[in-house]
Amino acid sequence: MFEHFFQCPYCWEEISVLLDxxxxxxxxxxxxxxxxxxxxxxxRFENNELVEFDATSIEQ
Structure with missing residues (x-):
C-alpha cells in the first residue's frame, strides 16, 4: 500500500489515503x-509508481 497526502476539496485540511x-x-x-x-x-500507477492523482468534490 502507498500512503498519499492531499488537501480535501471541501474543508482544505491535509488528509491521507492508502492507495494500492x-x-x-x-x-x-x-x-x-x-x-x-x-x-x-x-x-493511476505505472511500474508501481503514482503518476496521476486527482481528488475532486462531488457536487450535491
Missing part, C-alpha cells in the same frame, strides 16, 4: 475523514 499500486487505474469515492463529504478519486 497493484491496480494500475482506479476511480472510487471515499468520504473525507475530517468533514465527511464525498470525494471522487482518480488514481
Amino acid at each position: 499500486p497493484s491496480v494500475s487505474e482506479q476511480t472510487y469515492i471515499e468520504d473525507c475523514e475530517n468533514c465527511c463529504n464525498p470525494i471522487e478519486f482518480r488514481v
Whole structure:
C-alpha cells in the first residue's frame, strides 16, 4: 500500500489515503475523514509508481 497526502476539496485540511499500486487505474469515492463529504478519486500507477492523482468534490 502507498500512503498519499492531499488537501480535501471541501474543508482544505491535509488528509491521507492508502492507495494500492497493484491496480494500475482506479476511480472510487471515499468520504473525507475530517468533514465527511464525498470525494471522487482518480488514481493511476505505472511500474508501481503514482503518476496521476486527482481528488475532486462531488457536487450535491
